[in-house]
Amino acid sequence: MSRISAEQVKHVAHLARLAVTEEEANRLTQQLDKIITYAEQLNELDTENVEPTSHVLEIKNVMREDTAKPGLPNEEVLKNAPDHQDGQIKVPPIME
Amino acid sequence: MSLFDHKVSDLHELLHKKEITVSDLVDTSFNRIDEVDGKVQAFLTLNEEQARAKAKILDEKIGQANLESLLFGMPIGIKDNIVTKNLRTTCASKILENFDPIYDATVMGKLHQADTVTIGKLNMDEFAMGSSTENSGFKDTRNPWNLDTVPGGSSGGSAASVAAGEVLFSLGSDTGGSIRQPASFCGVVGMKPTYGLVSRFGLVAFASSLDQIGPVTRTVEDNAYLLKAIAGHDEMDSTSANVTVPDYVSALTGDIKGMRIAVPKEYIGEGVDEAVKQSVFDSLKVLEKLGATWEEVSLPHSKYALATYYLLSSSEASANLSRFDGVRYGYRASDAQNLLDMYKKTRAEGFGEEVKRRIMLGTFALSSGYYDAYYKKAQKVRTLIKKDFEDIFENYDVIIGPTTPTPAFKIGENLADPMTMYVNDILTIPVNLAGVPGISVPCGFTNGLPLGLQIIGKHFDESSVYKVAHAFEQATDFHKQKPQL
Numbered sequence: 397m398s399r400i401s402a403e404q405v406k407h408v409a410h411l412a413r414l415a416v417t418e419e420e421a422n423r424l425t426q427q428l429d430k431i432i433t434y435a436e437q438l439n440e441l442d443t444e445n446v447e448p449t450s451h452v453l454e455i456k457n458v459m460r461e462d463t464a465k466p467g468l469p470n471e472e473v474l475k476n477a478p479d480h481q482d483g484q485i486k487v488p489p490i491m492e
Numbered sequence: 493m494s495l496f497d498h499k500v501s502d503l504h505e506l507l508h509k510k511e512i513t514v515s516d517l518v519d520t521s522f523n524r525i526d527e528v529d530g531k532v533q534a535f536l537t538l539n540e541e542q543a544r545a546k547a548k549i550l551d552e553k554i555g556q557a558n559l560e561s562l563l564f565g566m567p568i569g570i571k572d573n574i575v576t577k578n579l580r581t582t583c584a585s586k587i588l589e590n591f592d593p594i595y596d597a598t599v600m601g602k603l604h605q606a607d608t609v610t611i612g613k614l615n616m617d618e619f620a621m622g623s624s625t626e627n628s629g630f631k632d633t634r635n636p637w638n639l640d641t642v643p644g645g646s647s648g649g650s651a652a653s654v655a656a657g658e659v660l661f662s663l664g665s666d667t668g669g670s671i672r673q674p675a676s677f678c679g680v681v682g683m684k685p686t687y688g689l690v691s692r693f694g695l696v697a698f699a700s701s702l703d704q705i706g707p708v709t710r711t712v713e714d715n716a717y718l719l720k721a722i723a724g725h726d727e728m729d730s731t732s733a734n735v736t737v738p739d740y741v742s743a744l745t746g747d748i749k750g751m752r753i754a755v756p757k758e759y760i761g762e763g764v765d766e767a768v769k770q771s772v773f774d775s776l777k778v779l780e781k782l783g784a785t786w787e788e789v790s791l792p793h794s795k796y797a798l799a800t801y802y803l804l805s806s807s808e809a810s811a812n813l814s815r816f817d818g819v820r821y822g823y824r825a826s827d828a829q830n831l832l833d834m835y836k837k838t839r840a841e842g843f844g845e846e847v848k849r850r851i852m853l854g855t856f857a858l859s860s861g862y863y864d865a866y867y868k869k870a871q872k873v874r875t876l877i878k879k880d881f882e883d884i885f886e887n888y889d890v891i892i893g894p895t896t897p898t899p900a901f902k903i904g905e906n907l908a909d910p911m912t913m914y915v916n917d918i919l920t921i922p923v924n925l926a927g928v929p930g931i932s933v934p935c936g937f938t939n940g941l942p943l944g945l946q947i948i949g950k951h952f953d954e955s956s957v958y959k960v961a962h963a964f965e966q967a968t969d970f971h972k973q974k975p976q977l
Contacts, residue, residue: 400856412810412855413817413832414848415840424852427910431853434911435799438869441876448871449878451701451731452927453688453951458730472594476821487819490831 399432400425495520496657497974500714503660504562507554514554514565514609517660518547521567521611524658528977531639533631534653536572537580538612543567546609553607563606563721569653569662572613573620573696574705576600579610583696584628585618587816587823587842597694598729599663599705599722606721611659614649618844619813620670620698622646623916624906627846632903635677636975637941641900644674650708651678655975661709661718665695667702668801669895669920672932675708676895676944679934679973681715681961682708684920686952687927688733690719691726697812699805700731702924711971712933712962716740719954735952743955744962749783751960752888758794759893759919759946768894771936771943776892778967779960786892791880796873797922798914802850803857803870804925809847810854816842849910874925881926885950890960894919895932895944919946929954933961934970942970 402425409416409424416424470483479486495503495517506512522540529535550565570576573583575593577600582588596604603610617627625633625648633648635641636656643652647664651674654662664671666684675682683706690705697703707718723737755776760769776786818824818838825841828834843851857866884891896916906913923930928951935945945964949957965971 404856405852408852408856408859410836411859412851413814413835413839414843414851415836424849427849428853428856430911431802432856432866435803435866435870438796438799438803438873441793441796441873443869443872443876446872446875448868449874450871452878453731453733455688455731455733460727468594473820475594476591478818478822478824485819488828488831488834492830 398429400429494524494657496660496710499711500562500566500660500717503566504559504564507565508559510554514547514550515544517565517567518543518609518611521659524656528656529658531634531977532636532652532656532658533633534614534649534656534658535569535612536582536584536615536630536649539579539610543609543611550607550609561606562717563608566608566661567611567659568603568608569611569614569650569659570600571616571647571650571662571664573616573665574599574663575694575696576610576613579613581613582630583619584616584630585843585847586629589823591821595694598691598726600694602722614647614653614662616649617646618847619696619809620646620665620667621809621846621850623669623673623913625649626903626907627844629844635900636977637679638900640902641941642677642903644677644900646670647708648674651675651680651682654678654680654708654710656977657974661707661714663705663722664708665703665705666924667699667805668924669917671706671708672895672920672930672944672946673917675932677900677942679942679970679975680708680710681712681931681933681971682706683715683719683931683954684923684929685719685723685954686929688731689723689735689952689954691724691729691732693726693728699808700812701808702805712958712965713741713744715931716744716958733952738955740955740958743959745959746963746966748779748960748963751784751890753779753784753786754789754884754888754891755786756791756794756891756893757788758791763915763918764894764897765899767938768897768899768943772892772894772945775935775945775964778964782963782967784960789884789888791884791922793873793876793880794922797877797925798918800870800873800877801921801925802853802914803866804874806850806854807857807867808854810851810858813847813851846910877922878926881922881928889956891948893946895946896920899938899941899943923948927951929957931957931961933965935964935968936970
């Protein structure tokens with residue numbers, strides 16, 4: 397039985413903001429299915445009472461004083477922007 | 493003989509006595525790059541004009557100051573996922589092809605303080621995702637020992653450039669083996685430090701809970717010097733550990749009498765090449781002669797590390813790489829109708845195949861209805877893998893095994909099936925999941941290709957790892973052999 401369908405792959409691609417062609421969606425379906433099937437070997441392990449590890453070191457929230465510091469110069473920030481106008485980054489229309 | 497056949501400490505002495513200049517060292521780099529980089533293809537961007545200018549400035553200082561920094565004037569190569577102010581940083585991705593960083597990574601600031609000279613930026617698998625550097629969006633780097641084979645990855649350029657004598661040393665990054673595996677394939681020394689020892693500020697994030705920057709060098713001593721220079725707490729990285737950085741070089745005594753070595757049976761079992769196994773057993777004999785003892789142990793959850801790693805690293809990557817959206821920097825698709833369309837086209841055109849595959853896997857594993865079954869499950873198994881290491885380190889000083897199951901493979905050989913490529917990292921991945929330090933040192937050859945010995949230590953015990961690695965290196969001469977280019 398396959399773990400993931402081409403429809404699901406298209407939905408995930410939408411969530412990931414990736415345009416995919418039919419051909420890519422079909423290829424990804426097969427490849428992801430294989431990887432997910434492999435990953436399901438983790439189900440051999442009973443992890444009922446195991447705490448998840450998100451981070452290996454005992455570091456909790458790291459706080460600092462909330463003090464104002466100078467920001468980056470506008471021209472530096474815009475230097476790498478694909479499009480800008482009047483000191484602002486410009487993007488295509490957000491709403492139709 | 494090249495100047496780069498000397499250790500850092502010897503070159504420092506030569507500079508001090510004015511027998512050589514920084515310009516000589518920088519010339520050595522660029523001459524060698526001219527000579528061999530057409531074949532090796534380790535570099536994506538050269539920093540020639542600035543490097544030569546800096547060499548001149550440093551040369552004027554030689555007479556004045558007494559060169560406090562041991563790394564003064566040493567030519568270094570930088571993996572292209574470490575941001576360098578005003579020096580193009582691409583992560584070997586089309587999406588960042590023209591990215592010109594406006595700040596330096598913390599490690600770059602530390603290197604500037606130490607007065608090293610940046611020679612250029614090194615090729616890698618796109619966004620550090622891969623084990624052969626074949627996923628670079630720009631070029632294939634070759635293994636200097638055999639140009640038909642891969643240098644390993646993702647820090648392929650970092651390892652190949654050092655092996656080819658193009659730089660004295662380099663920085664790489666390691667998320668699942670990306671320093672140690674190419675170091676092994678190219679016959680050089682590569683260290684993945686304890687998670688949190690080296691600041692990740694300015695390292696373009698792949699998997700934030702696993703990524704570490706580390707040094708690639710020709711000798712263990714040079715490696716210890718370079719790590720000392722880049723390690724330390726950084727308030728710009730909230731996952732940076734507030735620990736004192738020891739003087740690693742003082743641990744390089746050659747005395748490993750009584751040290752206890754654990755050899756996991758899972759690291760010398762099925763799927764590991766016979767020549768690789770033999771090199772590990774030969775290496776253990778060397779260490780025994782030096783007075784260490786070894787026993788076979790078990791890391792019982794090793795076989796689950798690969799699946800755990802791909803779920804966790806891809807999930808973290810899917811979040812981290814969401815910043816590449818064509819808005820503030822990088823590539824933007826040109827014919828988009830609206831913002832959503834622009835995001836989708838930009839990312840589809842800008843990212844390579846492997847990066848997209850991992851973003852997809854990660855997005856799936858984090859998506860509603862699958863989060864508990866995949867992502868959370870993998871986090872729980874990570875706890876078990878970490879515990880395996882803690883149990884062993886109660887009774888042993890270091891863990892030793894091969895760095896990789898095989899020597900370097902042919903270019904193109906593992907591209908068809910993502911899973912066969914992933915298996916390459918099966919012996920290095922558990923180290924990242926546990927967050928402990930691991931090094932690869934040259935330990936033999938098979939069919940003219942280098943093999944690497946992996947030495948793994950306790951959290952923040954890089955000193956013991958270096959001590960054993962150095963004693964082994966001094967008792968063997970694998971590190972003295974050079975590829976013929």
